[in-house]
Amino acid sequence: MAHTNINTKMKIKKGDKVQVIKGKDRGKSAKVMRVFTDEGKVLVEGLHLFKKSARPKKQGEKGQMISVAQPMMAENVQIVCPSCGKPTRIGITVQADKSKSRYCKKCKATV
Ligand SMILES: [Zn+2]
Numbered sequence: 573m574a575h576t577n578i579n580t581k582m583k584i585k586k587g588d589k590v591q592v593i594k595g596k597d598r599g600k601s602a603k604v605m606r607v608f609t610d611e612g613k614v615l616v617e618g619l620h621l622f623k624k625s626a627r628p629k630k631q632g633e634k635g636q637m638i639s640v641a642q643p644m645m646a647e648n649v650q651i652v653c654p655s656c657g658k659p660t661r662i663g664i665t666v667q668a669d670k671s672k673s674r675y676c677k678k679c680k681a682t683v
Pocket of ligand 1: 656657676679
């Protein structure tokens with residue numbers, strides 16, 4: 573199976589602020605709640621909402637439709653750099669001890 577952008581998508585971490593660059597939520601930004609490494613998807617707080625029917629809590633109540641955030645493709649979002657405040661591409665530098673750190677390709681700040 574072909575895996576594209578495997579490096580790109582895994583640059584995103586839980587807690588990152590991201591901006592959507594594709595699809596119906598384009599231009600919106602929010603926090604990453606969860607990262608699904610295998611699927612290459614991220615769950616972004618309050619975005620990519622889908623209607624879902626909720627079960628009634630009590631007998632006799634009607635079930636209602638609620639909006640639930642669904643994971644979206646990681647390549648559809650860009651990390652918003654906490655330093656320059658812009659959605660940016662992220663670069664990776666490998667340290668001498670083999671640990672990796674991320675940097676903003678715009679302002680070179682460590683993200
Ligand atoms: Zn920056």
